[in-house]
Amino acid sequence: xxxxxxxxxxxxxxxxxxxxxNWRRPGWLDLLADCGRETIxxxxxxxxxxPKPAKPANPGDPAGYQEVEAHVAAAVQGREPLDAxxxxxxxxxxxxLAADQPGTFGRLALLGIGRGELTPADPEPIVAALTAxxxxxxxTGRVFRRLADGLGHDRxxxxxxxxxxxxxxxxxxxxxxxxxxxxVLGDTDPACPGDGLVAALPDARLxxxxxxxxxxxxxxxxxxxxxxxxxxx
Numbered sequence: 001x002x003x004x005x006x007x008x009x010x011x012x013x014x015x016x017x018x019x020x021x022n023w024r025r026p027g028w029l030d031l032l033a034d035c036g037r038e039t040i041x042x043x044x045x046x047x048x049x050x051p052k053p054a055k056p057a058n059p060g061d062p063a064g065y066q067e068v069e070a071h072v073a074a075a076v077q078g079r080e081p082l083d084a085x086x087x088x089x090x091x092x093x094x095x096x097l098a099a100d101q102p103g104t105f106g107r108l109a110l111l112g113i114g115r116g117e118l119t120p121a122d123p124e125p126i127v128a129a130l131t132a133x134x135x136x137x138x139x140t141g142r143v144f145r146r147l148a149d150g151l152g153h154d155r156x157x158x159x160x161x162x163x164x165x166x167x168x169x170x171x172x173x174x175x176x177x178x179x180x181x182x183x184v185l186g187d188t189d190p191a192c193p194g195d196g197l198v199a200a201l202p203d204a205r206l207x208x209x210x211x212x213x214x215x216x217x218x219x220x221x222x223x224x225x226x227x228x229x230x231x232x233x
Contacts, residue, residue: 007079008079011023011029012072012091013044013090014218017147018048044089045068045161047157065164073101083105084109085109088111100173110184113194115194130159181203186212186216187208192208
């Protein structure tokens, strides 16, 4: 396959972030363009420029966010198979889509997810930081709140996104993923280690970044190098 025939690259950002913040500012979109790849960087519901759910009428109702994977699938309908990169919540959404609709992705780079995929973390500490004055010891929650406020997000919409109904992923779900998968994790990320996730996927490998935390992963040059190499750039 020539470079001109390579599929588009879908990019899905992390929680409380946006396509602009996660992908354009650190240089991902420029790097992919430099190697001739078309990019599709979307905002998740409740984030960035994405419209808030029309139903239910209350944008803070978690029920309005239960079709997140469908929102992503609709953005690339008719373009499959394509490659994709996701960070944190975006990586989780892509993984669920890859399990529910095998064949959607040829190559899938998942940043900042690992051991929690089969046993999801409790969202309430982050919810608490978004809905009240954060506890000084709730460092992760405070970071998310600062990120959300810095980007002008609606906190109620973010809380609803976190609390949206989700069916837990199972080993059988992961076994259906047909894409080649690259998992990239910082070794100080709470999602570390990623070995269990990689072992549960049919075709996956792990890159661990020394000295990198969760929030630093997307901007780390080693992460960019690993993902671009995985995508053939």
